[in-house]
Amino acid sequence: MIKNIPVPGIEEYEKGFWEAALESKLVVQHCHDCDQPRFPPRPMCPQCHCLEYTWNQVSGEGEIWSFVVPRPPLLPVFEEISPYAVGLVSIKEYPLIRMIGRLKFNNEQNEDNFEEIIIGSEVQVSFQKISEEICLPYWVMG
Amino acid sequence: MLKDSTAIVGIGQTEFAKRLEESELELACRAINNALEDAGIEAKEVDALGSFTFEENDEFEVARNLGFGELHFWSQAPYGGGASCCAIGQVALSIASGISEVGVVWRARKRGDPKSRMWSHTEDKVDDHWKWSRPSGLVRPADESSMLMRRYMHQYGYTREDLSFVATTLRKYANKNSVAYMCEKELTQEDYMNARMISDPLCLYDNCLESDGAIAVVLVSSKRAEKLDNKPALIHSFSQGMSSEHQLMTDYHGKDPLKSSSYVTAENLWKLSDYSPQDVDVAQIYDAFSPMIPFSLEAYGFCGEGKALEFISEGGIAENGEIPVNTSGGSLSEVYLHGMNLVVEGVRQIRGVSTSQIANAKVSLVTTCDATPNGAILFKGE
Numbered sequence: 001m002i003k004n005i006p007v008p009g010i011e012e013y014e015k016g017f018w019e020a021a022l023e024s025k026l027v028v029q030h031c032h033d034c035d036q037p038r039f040p041p042r043p044m045c046p047q048c049h050c051l052e053y054t055w056n057q058v059s060g061e062g063e064i065w066s067f068v069v070p071r072p073p074l075l076p077v078f079e080e081i082s083p084y085a086v087g088l089v090s091i092k093e094y095p096l097i098r099m100i101g102r103l104k105f106n107n108e109q110n111e112d113n114f115e116e117i118i119i120g121s122e123v124q125v126s127f128q129k130i131s132e133e134i135c136l137p138y139w140v141m142g
Numbered sequence: 143m144l145k146d147s148t149a150i151v152g153i154g155q156t157e158f159a160k161r162l163e164e165s166e167l168e169l170a171c172r173a174i175n176n177a178l179e180d181a182g183i184e185a186k187e188v189d190a191l192g193s194f195t196f197e198e199n200d201e202f203e204v205a206r207n208l209g210f211g212e213l214h215f216w217s218q219a220p221y222g223g224g225a226s227c228c229a230i231g232q233v234a235l236s237i238a239s240g241i242s243e244v245g246v247v248w249r250a251r252k253r254g255d256p257k258s259r260m261w262s263h264t265e266d267k268v269d270d271h272w273k274w275s276r277p278s279g280l281v282r283p284a285d286e287s288s289m290l291m292r293r294y295m296h297q298y299g300y301t302r303e304d305l306s307f308v309a310t311t312l313r314k315y316a317n318k319n320s321v322a323y324m325c326e327k328e329l330t331q332e333d334y335m336n337a338r339m340i341s342d343p344l345c346l347y348d349n350c351l352e353s354d355g356a357i358a359v360v361l362v363s364s365k366r367a368e369k370l371d372n373k374p375a376l377i378h379s380f381s382q383g384m385s386s387e388h389q390l391m392t393d394y395h396g397k398d399p400l401k402s403s404s405y406v407t408a409e410n411l412w413k414l415s416d417y418s419p420q421d422v423d424v425a426q427i428y429d430a431f432s433p434m435i436p437f438s439l440e441a442y443g444f445c446g447e448g449k450a451l452e453f454i455s456e457g458g459i460a461e462n463g464e465i466p467v468n469t470s471g472g473s474l475s476e477v478y479l480h481g482m483n484l485v486v487e488g489v490r491q492i493r494g495v496s497t498s499q500i501a502n503a504k505v506s507l508v509t510t511c512d513a514t515p516n517g518a519i520l521f522k523g524e
């Protein structure tokens with residue numbers, strides 16, 4: 001099994017997302033023509049079939065839609081930090097856009113207190129550098 | 143065109159175990175041979191094959207081992223747990239449309255060895271859609287399924303106790319089925335509550351077995367079926383289904399992630415059928431993870447939205463319940479073979495030979511994976 005965090009490969013139509021993440025900004029892909037937001041990024045707008053797109057920055061605020069706490073057996077890199085929480089987070093500006101990310105407490109004393117995680121509570125995006133090209137979004141709980 | 147015009151007339155399987163010594167090819171050949179003997183049909187008559195894109199045995203290898211004649215049709219259905227009914231339905235369509243006459247669909251799989259777990263082969267770089275989840279530590283199918291169950295529990299006020307009835311009910315069926323991997327082992331609610339967590343809120347018993355084995359079925363036209371000894375399981379209706387904005391296993395981007403592809407399959411299946419959910423005598427519902435059973439019960443209309451865990455805890459899927467489910471033990475307690483065990487159990491119920499036989503079962507539903515693009519078949523007895 002691999003030893004490191006698996007790194008996402010970057011397609012041309014995903015570059016905008018990861019370039020913004022390197023600057024600690026969360027962006028959402030929008031259709032150039034009809035402005036429809038979409039996630040995950042893709043080349044074509046499912047509404048009007050336009051192949052051009054823009055990247056619009058969002059506040060980075062979100063709401064926990066759900067979460068899990070994985071336990072072994074896991075990939076070694078995750079087994080080391082297990083148990084940890086992974087959330088599915090609704091973006092504040094576009095609630096139907098949901099992103100996966102680690103959920104972290106903002107103070108270390110709470111670290112393993114998963115009972116305190118509540119669906120519907122607010123979180124703020126932050127970024128963890130995992131490779132030269134990738135800063136991975138995660139979510140900080142209040 | 144398809145309705146009641148084809149039938150499953152042969153079923154065959156190998157033993158099910160943590161580890162079988164034979165290769166997947168030998169397992170496939172034995173299961174197919176058993177299914178043909180059960181049907182009373184000569185191997186040289188087979189001219190259509192259906193399998194899974196996940197299947198390691200090529201059609202030509204299987205054909206030249208069993209001594210099939212000249213083939214006219216073959217197809218493979220994608221998405222693992224979503225595939226069984228799709229592979230069978232496609233072969234049925236080829237027979238109904240006159241392309242072929244005798245079809246075989248099989249699945250052989252050695253998954254008992256933990257090294258064969260697909261997630262454990264995650265590579266340094268993730269290029270498919272899992273790039274949006276695996277780097278964050280959501281790596282295994284159990285984690286992906288657990289995400290939806292936590293939301294469901296939150297939305298409808300359920301707990302792990304409520305979910306425990308899925309695993310304990312299926313285990314009771316397995317305890318009556320001598321070939322089930324878990325036949326000898328009882329499972330109490332206490333065992334369940336004390337089990338180690340795999341992906342909270344899912345524990346060990348919410349996960350399917352890791353097992354080796356093979357299963358095959360034989361299909362012919364209903365006209366041909368009349369001349370055979372076995373009572374045919376007529377394919378009454380069949381549909382596949384993929385929801386809008388679907389994403390494989392991490393199906394989190396539709397309008398409501400709790401409205402899976404099963405809703406799409408179910409709607410079309412009922413539309414194509416003479417029956418409604420109330421007419422179904424017994425159901426085999428794909429269960430790689432226990433949440434898929436309550437989710438599918440709601441999708442197929444056996445109970446209202448948010449009601450499934452209450453329905454299950456009140457005995458709704460037990461042997462004397464409203465709709466008995468996974469009566470041979472399912473993937474949680476009989477064997478995990480991408481749901482092919484559910485298909486043959488659906489056929490046994492029509493034949494009247496299940497180890498948990500539902501009296502006078504005439505309409506028998508088989509579904510596939512709630513978290514992937516999927517399909518379902520409604521079987522009918524004469």
Ligand SMILES: [Zn+2]
Nearest residue numbers: 031034045048
């Ligand atoms: Zn557009």
